[in-house]
Amino acid sequence: xxxxxxxxxxxxxxxxxLALALPLLTVGQPAQAAPHADGxxxxxxxxxxxxxxxxxxxxxxGAQVTADAxxxxxxxxxxxxxxxxxxxxxxxxxxxxxxxxxxxxxxGAPTNRSKPVDVPPVAGLMGIPGMSTQAINPxxxxxxxxxxxxxxxxxxxxxxxxxxxxxxINSVGFNTVWTAGHCIHGGPGSSLATNWSFVPAYDDxxxxxxxxxTWTARELWTWSSxxxxxxxxxxxxxxxxxxxxxxxxxxxxxxxGFRTHQGFTVGINNFGYPSGAPFDGGNLMRCSGNSTxxxxxxxxxxxxxxxxxxxxxLINWDGNWGxxxxxxxxxxxxxxPTLWWSPYFDDTASELxxxxxxx
Numbered sequence: 001x002x003x004x005x006x007x008x009x010x011x012x013x014x015x016x017x018l019a020l021a022l023p024l025l026t027v028g029q030p031a032q033a034a035p036h037a038d039g040x041x042x043x044x045x046x047x048x049x050x051x052x053x054x055x056x057x058x059x060x061x062g063a064q065v066t067a068d069a070x071x072x073x074x075x076x077x078x079x080x081x082x083x084x085x086x087x088x089x090x091x092x093x094x095x096x097x098x099x100x101x102x103x104x105x106x107x108g109a110p111t112n113r114s115k116p117v118d119v120p121p122v123a124g125l126m127g128i129p130g131m132s133t134q135a136i137n138p139x140x141x142x143x144x145x146x147x148x149x150x151x152x153x154x155x156x157x158x159x160x161x162x163x164x165x166x167x168x169i170n171s172v173g174f175n176t177v178w179t180a181g182h183c184i185h186g187g188p189g190s191s192l193a194t195n196w197s198f199v200p201a202y203d204d205x206x207x208x209x210x211x212x213x214t215w216t217a218r219e220l221w222t223w224s225s226x227x228x229x230x231x232x233x234x235x236x237x238x239x240x241x242x243x244x245x246x247x248x249x250x251x252x253x254x255x256x257g258f259r260t261h262q263g264f265t266v267g268i269n270n271f272g273y274p275s276g277a278p279f280d281g282g283n284l285m286r287c288s289g290n291s292t293x294x295x296x297x298x299x300x301x302x303x304x305x306x307x308x309x310x311x312x313x314l315i316n317w318d319g320n321w322g323x324x325x326x327x328x329x330x331x332x333x334x335x336x337p338t339l340w341w342s343p344y345f346d347d348t349a350s351e352l353x354x355x356x357x358x359x
Contacts, residue, residue: 040225040234042355045185045192047217050074050156053195068242071195072214075154080199080209083154083161085275085306087334091158091186092309095230096330116261117350119170119357121254121321135274135285135304142201142211145320148253150284151215152202152273153179153310155193157186163281165272165311166198166239169258169324171357173240174250177217179310180327181226181235188230196220198239200253202273204282215249218242221356223348233296233343235329237310238356256314257323258353260345264293270340272311272328274304281307291326291342298326299341306334313342 049067057070086092140147153164164183169176177198184193200212223234241249269288275281287302309329314322326342343349
């Protein structure tokens, strides 16, 4: 056995499997890391494949179909078009109601247990982003660094088909996509996502809206306080991606850097795939502005609509690469949003990054 730590708490895992010392998992069965003093822990929620996806895969590829091929076969262009923004799901709305009923307050105190994380992008020179609180289409080609490192997330949960946004982030394992916690698990009373997939540079203006194919996850991780109590300060998640044609996702596309403990007021470029009017979910959109403190979270003025959940907040974006410093979590209006919130990237983000980066 090899030992490791999260936030100063010791955990152990087998050398070969690099998995936590927990009972053997079946697909979709949750696991978790050692808890913090406050009871929170990083939890794996599984990567289940539904019976419908297996059937679609067998129909296309035969009896020996892999899980990757089954999920790709399941997400037909029609299913992708019909998937709805996760913000419209019962679980998301229930979590938002619980937060509002609690007074919509949070501690307002960032945590500083661990050393701040500062991981550079795989490539690119840092610069100062432009500012536009109104969403614009950057019209990036599918091979552009920002386009190919952003993508649309498709998954099933609680009987529905849903979409989110996400981004490829540089890591030791060269295999991580970051998104929101509610894009992999619905929270209390809900369930984990199934048939979870990430489509880099998704663009429905192209003859093939999946110019780089469909990538699937082998592990999904978020905080137990999101799963158990819809803690919006912990609404962040990491997908450990399978290889595709033997290549890891960061090696294929590059990846953004990662920074924590940057303060509440920073220049943000917010990316995502908004699906609510006036957008149709078919294109990567961007808005920019300076963040401000909102309790223990940060917010920016931005009119991206539902579907942008999980999209990256990039600081020091130079038109190609930036540093992840937040994810789209909640918005102030489903009909006409003007504000988006993200968890503040303090120890909560540092520890999730440090735990998942080598996997």
